Amino acid sequence: MIDKRIGRRIKECRERLGLTQEQFAEKTGLTPNYISTLERGASFPRCEKLILIINALETNADAIFCDVLEHSTDYQASILSRQLEALPPQEQKRILEMVELMIRQASNWK
Numbered sequence: 371m372i373d374k375r376i377g378r379r380i381k382e383c384r385e386r387l388g389l390t391q392e393q394f395a396e397k398t399g400l401t402p403n404y405i406s407t408l409e410r411g412a413s414f415p416r417c418e419k420l421i422l423i424i425n426a427l428e429t430n431a432d433a434i435f436c437d438v439l440e441h442s443t444d445y446q447a448s449i450l451s452r453q454l455e456a457l458p459p460q461e462q463k464r465i466l467e468m469v470e471l472m473i474r475q476a477s478n479w480k
Contacts, residue, residue, distance in 0.1 A: 373411035377409045379434045380409055380434060383433060391409070398426045400423075
């Protein structure tokens with residue numbers, strides 16, 4: 371299960387760079403078949419290859435592991451913050467009001 375989420379993140383990061391599996395394989399020195407296997411979650415890379423992949427994706431480990439690690443909320447919050455900043459001011463305000471309401475509700479439930 372974890373391998374599928376990590377594979378999906380690897381694929382998302384690769385696609386964000388605009389690379390095909392073949393181009394990414396060439397960039398990393400790995401095979402396109404191996405990249406495909408990782409992205410499907412059918413395999414998980416050893417440490418050395420994982421570091422190579424993350425560096426080639428021009429990202430950090432949080433981007434790959436953010437939905438499988440319990441303590442990666444800082445990374446997720448920073449991504450949401452950047453996405454929020456890209457929206458028109460009225461949309462930002464609407465979303466922030468919703469988040470504030472949800473935080474108040476969560477605080478009252480404890």
